[in-house]
Amino acid sequence: MPKPEILDPQGKAVLGALPRLGFSGVTDVRQGKRFELEIDGDLTDEVLEQVRQMAETLLSNPVIEDFTVSVETTPAAVETVQS
Amino acid sequence: MKIGVVTFPGSLDDVDAQRAVRVGGHEAVALWHGDHDLRGVDAVILPGGFSYGDYLRCGAISRFSPVMSEVVEAAHRGMPVLGICNGFQILCESHLLPGALIRNDHRKFVCRDQRLRIENASTPWTSAYETGAEITVPLKNGEGGYVADAATLDRLEGEGQVVARYLDGNPNGSLRDIAGVTNERGNVVGLMPHPEHAVETLTGPGTDGLGFFTSLVERVLA
Numbered sequence: 001m002p003k004p005e006i007l008d009p010q011g012k013a014v015l016g017a018l019p020r021l022g023f024s025g026v027t028d029v030r031q032g033k034r035f036e037l038e039i040d041g042d043l044t045d046e047v048l049e050q051v052r053q054m055a056e057t058l059l060s061n062p063v064i065e066d067f068t069v070s071v072e073t074t075p076a077a078v079e080t081v082q083s
Numbered sequence: 084m085k086i087g088v089v090t091f092p093g094s095l096d097d098v099d100a101q102r103a104v105r106v107g108g109h110e111a112v113a114l115w116h117g118d119h120d121l122r123g124v125d126a127v128i129l130p131g132g133f134s135y136g137d138y139l140r141c142g143a144i145s146r147f148s149p150v151m152s153e154v155v156e157a158a159h160r161g162m163p164v165l166g167i168c169n170g171f172q173i174l175c176e177s178h179l180l181p182g183a184l185i186r187n188d189h190r191k192f193v194c195r196d197q198r199l200r201i202e203n204a205s206t207p208w209t210s211a212y213e214t215g216a217e218i219t220v221p222l223k224n225g226e227g228g229y230v231a232d233a234a235t236l237d238r239l240e241g242e243g244q245v246v247a248r249y250l251d252g253n254p255n256g257s258l259r260d261i262a263g264v265t266n267e268r269g270n271v272v273g274l275m276p277h278p279e280h281a282v283e284t285l286t287g288p289g290t291d292g293l294g295f296f297t298s299l300v301e302r303v304l305a
Binding site: 005010012013058059063 | 139140143144147175176181182183185186187188189190228230231232256
């Protein structure tokens with residue numbers, strides 16, 4: 001996700017579009033990215049640490065974005081990163 | 084001097100940058116993103132465009148191209164490196180320059196002749212200008228909003244690392260009207276507007292951009 005202090009023009013555009021569609025009550029929209037990584041083999045701590053390194057070096061830009069890593073095992077074993 | 088211009092897949096302004104290098108009196112050397120080779124150049128320009136289709140983030144994938152590992156190493160040794168527009172984005176993603184460039188605050192692509200003030204005329208790319216010189220060069224970007232945290236911005240201003248500022252209105256939401264910055268050492272410069280499009284009156288708004296391509300010589304002679 002873009003850091004809270006970073007302007008998010010895309011989120012602002014979505015926020016502006018919602019009332020035009022008749023949706024009210026939304027006070028802010030922030031737009032981020034979600035990556036789904038399929039991992040070969042067992043999801044060890046070592047693999048998770050590698051995924052965090054991927055998130056930090058390529059998938060996100062830590063200057064302007066925060067990220068979280070979460071593990072999903074259903075329906076298929078899937079590793080997700082949100083930035 | 085031999086000045087390399089890197090072509091990435093999706094670069095648009097590499098040929099204009101090469102021409103500007105020649106108009107500025109230097110030899111232009113084409114560099115390829117896929118080569119681990121700077122071909123003996125004395126300086127490098129990363130041109131504008133949409134390298135790797137701007138996928139993921141502007142400059143994020145280019146940063147890891149083979150030529151960039153050579154550019155980063157050379158920059159750390161002190162080689163002059165200039166990134167224009169997409170090149171500026173690549174330099175920020177490479178952590179050679181502080182901050183980042185995000186989508187324009189008004190969400191529209193901007194394309195116009197832009198007035199700038201040269202704030203730092205002591206870099207190898209700006210020494211042909213006087214500090215405070217006002218120039219007009221084309222600006223064209225969708226993601227040209229310069230951002231950094233307040234402490235970084237304070238440091239950039241305090242240390243004279245702001246190279247150029249927008250005049251006559253902020254075109255893209257860049258914090259503190261910053262159009263270009265340099266690193267602590269002063270050899271790496273990133274600039275969102277396009278001086279390479281303002282080196283000949285036939286095709287540009289004037290020749291105000293030429294100084295970016297003649298400064299290297301003036302620095303050597305000085």
